[in-house]
Amino acid sequence: MGLLNFFSKGTFSHGVHPPTNKEITSAKKIRRLPFPDHLILPLNQHIGKPAKAIVRKGQEVVRGEPIAEADGFVSVPLHAPATGRVKAIRPMSTARGEQFMSIVLDVYEGDTQQVQWRHEYDIDNMGAAQLRQAIQDMGMVGLGGAAFPSHAKVTIPDDKTVDTLVINGCECEPYLSCDHRTMLEYPEDLMRGISFVMRAAQLTTAVIGIEDNKMNAVEKLREHIPQGSNITVVAVETKYPQGSEKMLLKSLLGKEVPAGKIPLDIGAVVNNVGTVSAIGKLLPRGEGMTERVVTVTGPGIDKPGNYIIPLGTPIGFVLDQVGYRGGRNNFVLGGPMMGPSVSDLETPITKGSSGLLILNEAEVLKETRRIWPCIKCGQCLDACPMHLNPSQLGQLAGKRQFALMAEDYHLNDCFECGCCSYVCPSNIPLVQQFRVAKAYNREQVALKNE
Amino acid sequence: MNNKTNIELRTTPHVHAPHDVITIMRNVVFASLPMAAWSIWLFGISALLLLITVLATCLLTERLLNFKAENTLGDWSAAITGILLYLTLPPSFPLWMGAVAGFVAIGMGKVMFGGLGMNVFNPALLGRAFVQAAFPVAITTWTPALFDGRFTTLIPSTLTAPFMIPQEVGEFNNQVAVDAFSGATPLALQKFDGITTPLVDLLTGMTAGSAGETSAIIILVCGLYLAFRKMLDWRIPVAVMAGTFITAELLQLLNAENPDGLFMLFSGGLMLGAWFMATDMVGSPVTPRGAVFYGVLIGFITVIIRVYGGLNEGVMYAILLGNAATPLIDQLTQPRVFGEDKSQKESS
Numbered sequence: 001m002g003l004l005n006f007f008s009k010g011t012f013s014h015g016v017h018p019p020t021n022k023e024i025t026s027a028k029k030i031r032r033l034p035f036p037d038h039l040i041l042p043l044n045q046h047i048g049k050p051a052k053a054i055v056r057k058g059q060e061v062v063r064g065e066p067i068a069e070a071d072g073f074v075s076v077p078l079h080a081p082a083t084g085r086v087k088a089i090r091p092m093s094t095a096r097g098e099q100f101m102s103i104v105l106d107v108y109e110g111d112t113q114q115v116q117w118r119h120e121y122d123i124d125n126m127g128a129a130q131l132r133q134a135i136q137d138m139g140m141v142g143l144g145g146a147a148f149p150s151h152a153k154v155t156i157p158d159d160k161t162v163d164t165l166v167i168n169g170c171e172c173e174p175y176l177s178c179d180h181r182t183m184l185e186y187p188e189d190l191m192r193g194i195s196f197v198m199r200a201a202q203l204t205t206a207v208i209g210i211e212d213n214k215m216n217a218v219e220k221l222r223e224h225i226p227q228g229s230n231i232t233v234v235a236v237e238t239k240y241p242q243g244s245e246k247m248l249l250k251s252l253l254g255k256e257v258p259a260g261k262i263p264l265d266i267g268a269v270v271n272n273v274g275t276v277s278a279i280g281k282l283l284p285r286g287e288g289m290t291e292r293v294v295t296v297t298g299p300g301i302d303k304p305g306n307y308i309i310p311l312g313t314p315i316g317f318v319l320d321q322v323g324y325r326g327g328r329n330n331f332v333l334g335g336p337m338m339g340p341s342v343s344d345l346e347t348p349i350t351k352g353s354s355g356l357l358i359l360n361e362a363e364v365l366k367e368t369r370r371i372w373p374c375i376k377c378g379q380c381l382d383a384c385p386m387h388l389n390p391s392q393l394g395q396l397a398g399k400r401q402f403a404l405m406a407e408d409y410h411l412n413d414c415f416e417c418g419c420c421s422y423v424c425p426s427n428i429p430l431v432q433q434f435r436v437a438k439a440y441n442r443e444q445v446a447l448k449n450e
Numbered sequence: 451m452n453n454k455t456n457i458e459l460r461t462t463p464h465v466h467a468p469h470d471v472i473t474i475m476r477n478v479v480f481a482s483l484p485m486a487a488w489s490i491w492l493f494g495i496s497a498l499l500l501l502i503t504v505l506a507t508c509l510l511t512e513r514l515l516n517f518k519a520e521n522t523l524g525d526w527s528a529a530i531t532g533i534l535l536y537l538t539l540p541p542s543f544p545l546w547m548g549a550v551a552g553f554v555a556i557g558m559g560k561v562m563f564g565g566l567g568m569n570v571f572n573p574a575l576l577g578r579a580f581v582q583a584a585f586p587v588a589i590t591t592w593t594p595a596l597f598d599g600r601f602t603t604l605i606p607s608t609l610t611a612p613f614m615i616p617q618e619v620g621e622f623n624n625q626v627a628v629d630a631f632s633g634a635t636p637l638a639l640q641k642f643d644g645i646t647t648p649l650v651d652l653l654t655g656m657t658a659g660s661a662g663e664t665s666a667i668i669i670l671v672c673g674l675y676l677a678f679r680k681m682l683d684w685r686i687p688v689a690v691m692a693g694t695f696i697t698a699e700l701l702q703l704l705n706a707e708n709p710d711g712l713f714m715l716f717s718g719g720l721m722l723g724a725w726f727m728a729t730d731m732v733g734s735p736v737t738p739r740g741a742v743f744y745g746v747l748i749g750f751i752t753v754i755i756r757v758y759g760g761l762n763e764g765v766m767y768a769i770l771l772g773n774a775a776t777p778l779i780d781q782l783t784q785p786r787v788f789g790e791d792k793s794q795k796e797s798s
């Protein structure tokens with residue numbers, strides 16, 4: 001199998017094939033959800049330094065207006081997703097589990113969906129640096145889940161030569177289809193976004209990689225490639241985690257990003273389709289990022305689909321709109337392989353939320369599994385896309401030898417994709433053990449530096 | 451908001467492949483049943499009684515030695531040990547000795563190490579090694595396959611009272627055997643008398659031998675089933691077979707009297723060992739390269755013991771040695787991490 005695919009279609013070795021469950025939502029058109037009566041906007045919706053609030057309690061803001069500014073280079077501003085009044089600036093629950101300083105906005109009833117605040121850009125005559133600044137000003141981050149500031153990603157350091165823009169349209173997480181729908185419904189935005197990003201990073205070629213379970217998107221995009229542009233669309237094998245940057249680069253370019261390095265080191269920049277099409281849509285209008293497409297799905301609701309949801313919408317409000325059935329549920333923000341469970345229904349949709357998955361009692365019980373000792377079956381080694389030895393790592397974690405895990409067994413190359421836990425017949429919570437080990441090691445380093 | 455909501459907090463991933471330890475172990479049991487059935491067809495009710503005895507002892511031992519802990523019979527692993535152990539014993543083996551083997555296999559081979567996942571050696575082989583040392587005569591006493599009346603008469607040694615020396619079966623063999631029966635297995639015939647058994651007989655198992663060292667074809671089919679369902683690591687049996695074949699052929703180049711590779715592959719317990727014993731997950735390496743090395747090592751040692759050792763059968767000891775070497779092999783064959791440049795690492 002592996003060998004055949006190697007010749008016929010781009011792929012990487014190892015990985016897993018969980019049921020995709022995408023057909024629940026992938027044929028449904030993107031629709032809009034109404035505004036809730038309040039929005040919760042954490043200042044840390046991106047990786048890097050949190051934004052700084054520039055509004056006060058009680059202040060009125062209009063839709064699209066900046067309400068927090070970037071604090072440094074690896075940081076982005078926030079824009080008001082709706083017209084209303086700032087009710088409070090205080091810590092609120094976030095998807096990451098801990099509370100974080102957030103701007104709470106009371107939305108005016110009967111607010112229009114019109115964006116009332118915008119930059120004026122002369123888009124055709126902007127240079128690379130100006131484009132990057134504009135991308136930062138619109139508050140754009142990676143919408144695939146990582147939420148890394150986009151302008152920082154397309155800023156190429158002087159000592160690196162980079163020529164290829166890789167557009168990630170894999171969407172390998174089960175259940176999610178927001179990127180798939182975006183490619184089908186907004187191909188023009190995506191193509192425009194690609195040209196902006198190529199200009200901003202001064203790149204010459206672009207490759208769009210899409211898993212081969214979305215051939216209609218592959219065809220759609222091929223039809224929309226502008227004349228004379230250097231953009232290709234490539235179908236890659238449907239396999240989790242094809243959409244992880246390193247795996248996708250291996251599949252498309254046949255190159256491995258060296259351990260501890262980033263895609264820039266092999267001459268490529270990777271961006272997610274949702275991000276690039278949002279840039280293509282918003283930049284010409286001079287608008288900030290105020291909403292995103294979210295796949296709301298799972299067996300716990302009646303109306304699964306892809307919805308445009310204003311940032312800051314509490315998931316409880318989303319549930320009310322999609323025919324939530326109640327009962328014992330596991331609410332997952334993102335896909336089932338890597339998305340965190342949330343415990344508070346006031347947790348908001350943020351820039352990095354690609355999905356809201358409602359797993360009902362039947363699913364919860366199915367995944368309540370007995371844990372056995374490691375039987376050394378080796379399945380986790382055959383699944384790990386980073387070619388680690390999760391069996392050994394798991395046993396060391398059991399003995400709390402966390403430092404050894406990092407030193408000799410490459411713990412820090414693990415990106416918590418979940419393949420090892422997915423296949424483990426003993427149901428050992430390997431990913432969780434690795435997360436604990438990494439946190440412990442980080443703490444030790446911090447202590448040492450004090 | 452619905453106030454009946456009950457929020458479950460879980461860690462990622464929120465989904466899991468359908469299989470678990472139980473499904474794997476259960477499938478191994480199912481895959482070993484055809485071999486057991488074939489051996490009963492070949493050797494009759496004595497074999498059936500031996501299977502029941504060994505299996506029951508294994509299950510009882512597992513339960514009784516863990517009487518305070520959780521019931522672990524549900525993971526089916528004790529049943530695997532029971533059936534595999536039975537398959538390594540001669541059909542004429544006295545039942546009480548079978549019970550001793552079962553007790554040792556589970557008690558010393560598994561529970562003493564800390565149960566499932568902790569054992570170093572394959573428990574069934576440990577049990578077999580114990581009785582090989584304790585009852586050297588009984589374990590090398592053979593009866594012919596397919597003898598008349600095998601479903602109505604017991605082999606005289608079967609019902610030997612505990613702690614008694616079993617009755618001689620030579621006379622019995624002479625009575626029931628169609629042709630003159632020498633009481634030796636193909637390996638012994640080859641080694642000590644220079645008689646090579648035809649390959650067809652080896653493949654179908656119509657020869658004297660342990661209950662399960664008989665039909666290579668059935669073992670292959672059952673093993674392939676498990677391999678395709680990803681319930682055993684195909685690299686191990688392939689490597690064992692390759693190691694055996696290549697070593698045997700090389701030795702034959704040195705001395706034309708040594709048996710050839712095909713004979714080595716299909717005689718004795720090699721097939722059973724390669725597919726069902728060496729592949730015991732707990733005792734074999736987890737790393738892919740380690741699995742290959744381990745398999746080849748077992749094949750090599752098997753042939754060396756068979757050709758140069760005082761015994762005519764070496765698979766069991768080869769696998770036990772392989773088990774012992776596993777932690778070291780694992781250590782030396784850590785996988786190459788994605789994006790890691792080995793040459794650089796070594797030079798730095």
Ligand code: SF4
Nearest residue numbers: 384414416417418420
């Ligand atoms: S979670 Fe880490 S160890 Fe497990 S498969 Fe993914 S990268 Fe490998």
Ligand code: SF4
Nearest residue numbers: 374375377378380424
């Ligand atoms: S998959 Fe689980 S049981 Fe198998 S080797 Fe890995 S950790 Fe051990």
